[in-house]
Amino acid sequence: MTDIIQLLPDHVANQIAAGEVVQRPASVVKELLENAIDADASEIKLIIKDAGKTLVQVIDNGKGMSVTDARLSFERHATSKIKSAEDLFQLNTKGFRGEALASIAAIAHVELKTKRPDDELGTAITIEGSQVKSQEVSVTPTGTSVAVKHLFFNIPARRNFLKSDTVELRHITDEFHRVALAHPSIAFKFYHNGSEMFHLPNENYRQRVVHIFGGRTNEKLVPVEEETEVLKISGFVGKPEYSKKTRSEQFFFVNQRFIKSPYLNHAIGAAFEGLLKDGYHPSYFLNLTVDPKTIDINIHPTKTEIKFDDEHTLYAILRSAVKHSLGQFNIAPVLDFEHQSSLNTPYSYKDKRVNTPAIEVDRSFNPFVDDAKPSRRAQQHTSFKKASTASWESLYVGLESRGNNTKDDFSEVTFESDSKTESIFSNTSIETSKTTFQLQQKYIVSTLRSGMLIIDQNRAHQRVLYESFLKHITIKEATSQQLLFPLQLHFTPNESKIITDLKTDLEHTGFVFSDVTEEGITITGVPVGVPESEVSIILEQLISDVESDVPDANFSAADLLAKSMAKSLAIKNGQSLNNTEQEHLLNSLFACKEPNVSPTNRPTFITMTTDDIEKKFM
Template sequence: MSDIIQLLPDHVANQIAAGEVVQRPASVVKELIENSIDAGATSITLLLKDAGKTLIQVIDDGKGMSATDARLSFERHATSKIKDAQDLFNLNTKGFRGEALASIAAIAHVELKTKQEDDELGTQIKIEGSEITSQEVVSTAKGTSIAVKNLFFNIPARRNFLKSDTVETRHIVDEFQRVALAHPTISFLLHHNNNEVYHLKKSNLRKRIVAIFGTKMNEKLVPINEQTDIITVNGFVAKPEFAKKKRGEQFFFVNNRFIKSSYLNHAVVNAFEGLLESGSHPSYFLYLEVPPNTIDINIHPTKTEIKFDNEKALYAILRATVKHSLGQYNVAPVLDFDRDATLDTPYDYSKKSNSSVPPITVDPTFNPFKTETNYKEPSNTNSSPKSSTTHSYQSNFKKDTGSWEALYTNTETIEPIQQEQLFESEQETETGKTFQIQKKYLLSSIKSGVVLIHQSLAHQRVLYEEFLENITVKEASSQQLLFPVNISFSSSDIEMIYSIKSDLESAGFMFDEFTKESVVIAGIPTSISESQITLILEQLLDDIKLEVPDTSFSHFDVMAKSFAKSLAIKTGASLNPKEQENLVNNLFSCKEPNISPFGKPTFKTLALNEIDAIFNK
């Protein structure tokens, strides 16, 4: 029997390795920028075309490579970062495996130009699918320029699995932001289809965060700073009132490398205990410095997961550090044992003097069982009896205590809380054949039994079909805003909104102006209100970032889903009889009433025999 095991050709092995290293254009961006940082670059430029599918070019002013190194850099496991296995446990660089360039060159057209500072001329190498087509001497600037063109040109199946340009651009921007946040002392420039998205100058950490996420971020940040024997923690967390419903601006960096850690995230969230609304997530930018030999970063191809030697200690330190900073900057409530008691004095009384305490007197002759209405008022002087004892006593009290009562003038009057305000009625709402249960479900009677409807999911289905029809079939109607609305977003979000501008206009939005950090909206669809604009656009951006399927109707489907989710009746909303009836009727008028736009069931039918079976067991 002949041998069946054989060595794979290098180009096949490289394509297989590329499956781990290069999952999408963003993977290429990450590897190339990290190489530039390892080369000591102080300025890095990223140029993109068609979300990186046509071109990804990274230009840096690093130390460059010699002709020999330039050629060797495209060989598998060729690296300048490590020399033996022990070096894997003392890494201070980004890349170290030596697979990135070989993997990229196996699935794209690559052109490399590089020159060292002391050399007069540099080197240019062109590669197509692992095959070096040319190598020559060229005149070029100090540093390295590498252009990756036609990604996955020889693997069409992989190229077909790429998402829309908007989604792929989002992934690239995510990688770009992570690297830029980790290295504020390096200037970065990002151009997409000849449009400048980011121009980040060399700065400190706070300025870098603000430059990426917009000027409004500055007021949200609370500094974090702690140094111990095993870890140094620096960075910022956002104030609790700026927490978001989606996990967005959450960044951990360990030794200037972006990582993902649900364990450390739990520590931060725990520090916000009691400060966040249910379902909200804090934003943070936290930088951890630990000895390189206490972590293992070689456990995942993307190097975003790290194993720590002393996770429990790091958890405790991180939680305590964040909690301390929230209290230190008066974000969290604290017990103040050094409180100035004079602060208890009302403001209007603070400048008054000679306040006297009213005298307390007792009438020894007073008898509550007497029927007489008059009695002698107690006094240190011989005063005559008053015709009205009650009136006399009150008059005397007011006379002596005017300054005392002045303490509480101009203070807020607290109305007593009615008992019915404390307890919410738990009765069901009844309307003919429909009941609302726990402000979440509608129970409706039908001929064969009953149907239980999830009010929020049902309304999502109704709104989704209405929006989709208005966008794709009918001509969407707009309402002009009396005063245009200016909404702030990050530069990347503005770029994303601009990329779907025509689709949003088809839905009824009207735009006046786009800047790097804001968009001016002059008109909106008639089906939404002005107060819902920000909510809808933020939800739409989140859905695009999370790759809500967008194959059927381009962005129209995503927009219809986002609008429906943003505007649908929420759990906890009380519906009157007419609203219940309308929702039930509208749901069963839909083309697909049984599922929400996101595939969840909207109702459940219980036939009469199923109900009988419950009680006849």
């Protein structure tokens, strides 16, 4: 038999490596930005076209590369960061595997231009699908420019897996935030399709957080500072009253590298215990500095997970530091009113005794006595005249003329309320009121000919609201109720962008917007039946749903909006319903097109036949 094991060609190996390194355009952005940072750049420019599918370009003013280094940078496992295995535990740089540029070049058209400060001319290299098309001398500024065009041009199957431009741009923005937050001393610019999205100057950490997440973020931040032999912590946590339904403002940086750590995230949650509402998450922007020898960052292809030597100690220090900051800055809701000097008590009143106010009371006044002589208070207010109570007998004038038979007289007098009172307590009403009843304030139980029907009230109401909202969005004829005072809500620029994208669909459900900016929105009308206090909860839930399940190009944003609003406004489990409400929900559910399942495809009701019940007694 012939040998069957063979070495893979370099271009195939590079494409396989690209599967780990490059999942989407955001992965290219991350690798190129980290290379620019490792080149000691002080200014970095990111240029994106069509959410990275057409172009991802990173321009820096770093130290550049020589002709030989520029050519070698596209070879697999070629790196300047490590020379031996021991160096893996003393890393202070981002890229160290030497696979990033080689993997990107295997699946895209790459143009590299680079020049060192001491060189008169730079180098320009063009590579397509791992094949070097040209290498020549070029006039270029000091630093490096890498342009990645037509990502996945030679792997159509991978390109088909990319989402819509909106989704891919959001992933790119997330990666940009992570890199920019980790390096506030570096100036960043971000352009998409020719428009500037971010312009971040060289600044301190608080300013960088505020520039990225909006001006109102400044009042939300609580500083956290702690330094021990094991760990140094610096950064900020958000005040509990500004907590969010999403985890979009949670950032851990270990030695200036963004990481995800559920274990350390739990430490933050423990520090906020008792301060957060159910379903809400704290915001934090924390930099952790540890000895590189105590961590292993080479355990995950994307390098977003790190293994610590002593996680338990880090957990305890982190929880204590955050708890200390929250206590030190006296975290509590604050009422901030404008101070008016007219409300101050003058110093001349300091030792002055307070005079008891004199109150005149006419103790002889009796409203049931018709006095001939008016009281002293009545004399002062001569316009007031007390109605005579002697005329009450005139109400029954006319009853006497009907005859002397009192029984017959009153048998002809009827009152409209009597018949209604009798019908409420009639036997038939008692029977109909028992057709449904509520079980543990969660389920509605009703009888069937063949047995019993049990409805989950929350899921059933979600289905009813979902179909109602979807209908309003489709036919664009929703009814709004105007607010007496406009409602102003503040969001981060990224969240405001989500609301802007869904603004048209929201208006079709009944919302009326008077102003939408990067700092927030102003609402003057809401859908009928939606309380004003629920508006912020609905929009926060909507933003959470969009960020966790972003609508794709072939996925309806209106559908997601209807689901999110139905989830926010549906009757919650634990809410008591009277018989009328139970029956109305029951009838509304079975009037739906798909009464069997909730908007999230979970059953809304179950049935139990008499046979099923009888089996329980066997």
